[in-house]
Amino acid sequence: MIEGLRKVRDLSTGSGRAGKVAARFSPVPQVAQGTPSRRPEPGTPLHQARNDGMAMAHDKTQPAVVLLSGGLDSATTAAIARREGFRLFALSVDYGQRHRFELDAARRVARSLGAAEHRVLTIDLGSLGGSALTDDIAVPQDRGQDEMSTGIPITYVPARNTILLAVALGYAEVIRAADVFIGVNAVDYSGYPDCRPEFIASFERLANLATKAGVEGALQFRIHAPLLRLAKAEIIRRGVELGVDYRLTHTCYAPDARGTPCGRCDACQIRLKGFDDAGLTDPVQYQSQ
Numbered sequence: 669m670i671e672g673l674r675k676v677r678d679l680s681t682g683s684g685r686a687g688k689v690a691a692r693f694s695p696v697p698q699v700a701q702g703t704p705s706r707r708p709e710p711g712t713p714l715h716q717a718r719n720d721g722m723a724m725a726h727d728k729t730q731p732a733v734v735l736l737s738g739g740l741d742s743a744t745t746a747a748i749a750r751r752e753g754f755r756l757f758a759l760s761v762d763y764g765q766r767h768r769f770e771l772d773a774a775r776r777v778a779r780s781l782g783a784a785e786h787r788v789l790t791i792d793l794g795s796l797g798g799s800a801l802t803d804d805i806a807v808p809q810d811r812g813q814d815e816m817s818t819g820i821p822i823t824y825v826p827a828r829n830t831i832l833l834a835v836a837l838g839y840a841e842v843i844r845a846a847d848v849f850i851g852v853n854a855v856d857y858s859g860y861p862d863c864r865p866e867f868i869a870s871f872e873r874l875a876n877l878a879t880k881a882g883v884e885g886a887l888q889f890r891i892h893a894p895l896l897r898l899a900k901a902e903i904i905r906r907g908v909e910l911g912v913d914y915r916l917t918h919t920c921y922a923p924d925a926r927g928t929p930c931g932r933c934d935a936c937q938i939r940l941k942g943f944d945d946a947g948l949t950d951p952v953q954y955q956s957q
């Protein structure tokens with residue numbers, strides 16, 4: 669697992685593992701729309717104010733690390749960060765998901781939102797197992813609403829968001845970004861303990877006591893979870909307002925060999941219901957269509 673932390677993969681320069689580069693946090697600039705490829709310029713670490721992250725006007729050069737999974741929530745989160753005036757430094761983690769489509773989607777989303785940079789780190793959580801997303805365990809399908817909203821699902825990846833935020837925090841400290849965005853949601857995924865407000869608040873405290881920049885006062889880290897209390901339909905409406913192209917995103921836990929979503933796993937059902945509740949049609953094609 670530690671070895672995996674040292675590997676940076678740039679999906680924009682190749683497909684699959686051929687694109688992997690053994691390097692530790694070496695910048696992997698991505699050519700984004702209207703943004704020249706270059707090393708990240710450290711932002712001014714002046715974000716000291718405690719606010720809800722929505723009202724404050726930020727300097728356009730203010731960098732933020734955005735965790736980008738390739739799914740609908742993280743794409744919307746990235747669009748919100750961009751709207752708030754941040755320069756996006758997207759971070760995706762290849763943690764041993766059973767398919768690559770999520771990471772391909774993350775690359776597309778980062779490009780479409782004009783991210784200054786997109787890094788992909790490999791951390792092999794699959795070697796730990798314990799989840800239907802990383803282990804040889806069947807992804808449940810066709811579960812009813814009651815079943816989906818009860819208990820912690822088998823698709824829970826042990827300590828995933830703690831690990832993702834820890835890596836994002838390290839990235840943020842390196843590029844001197846005080847702000848980290850994560851698209852967790854406590855409404856539709858109430859069964860995940862690391863999607864709760866208490867978790868986000870706890871991690872923010874940890875970030876400020878666990879880092880050199882935090883202890884020395886150079887940065888006051890803030891963990892933004894703008895979707896935390898939004899229903900899926902609200903997230904989708906917000907994303908549409910911000911111009912998110914949801915065709916680029918990938919949500920399904922059990923896609924076919926071409927990446928076509930199943931429409932039956934929990935993630936697909938929650939997504940489809942979200943579009944339905946929003947009065948919109950999901951632009952993505954499903955296997956049953």
Ligand SMILES: [Zn+2]
Nearest residue numbers: 920930933936
């Ligand atoms: Zn699915």
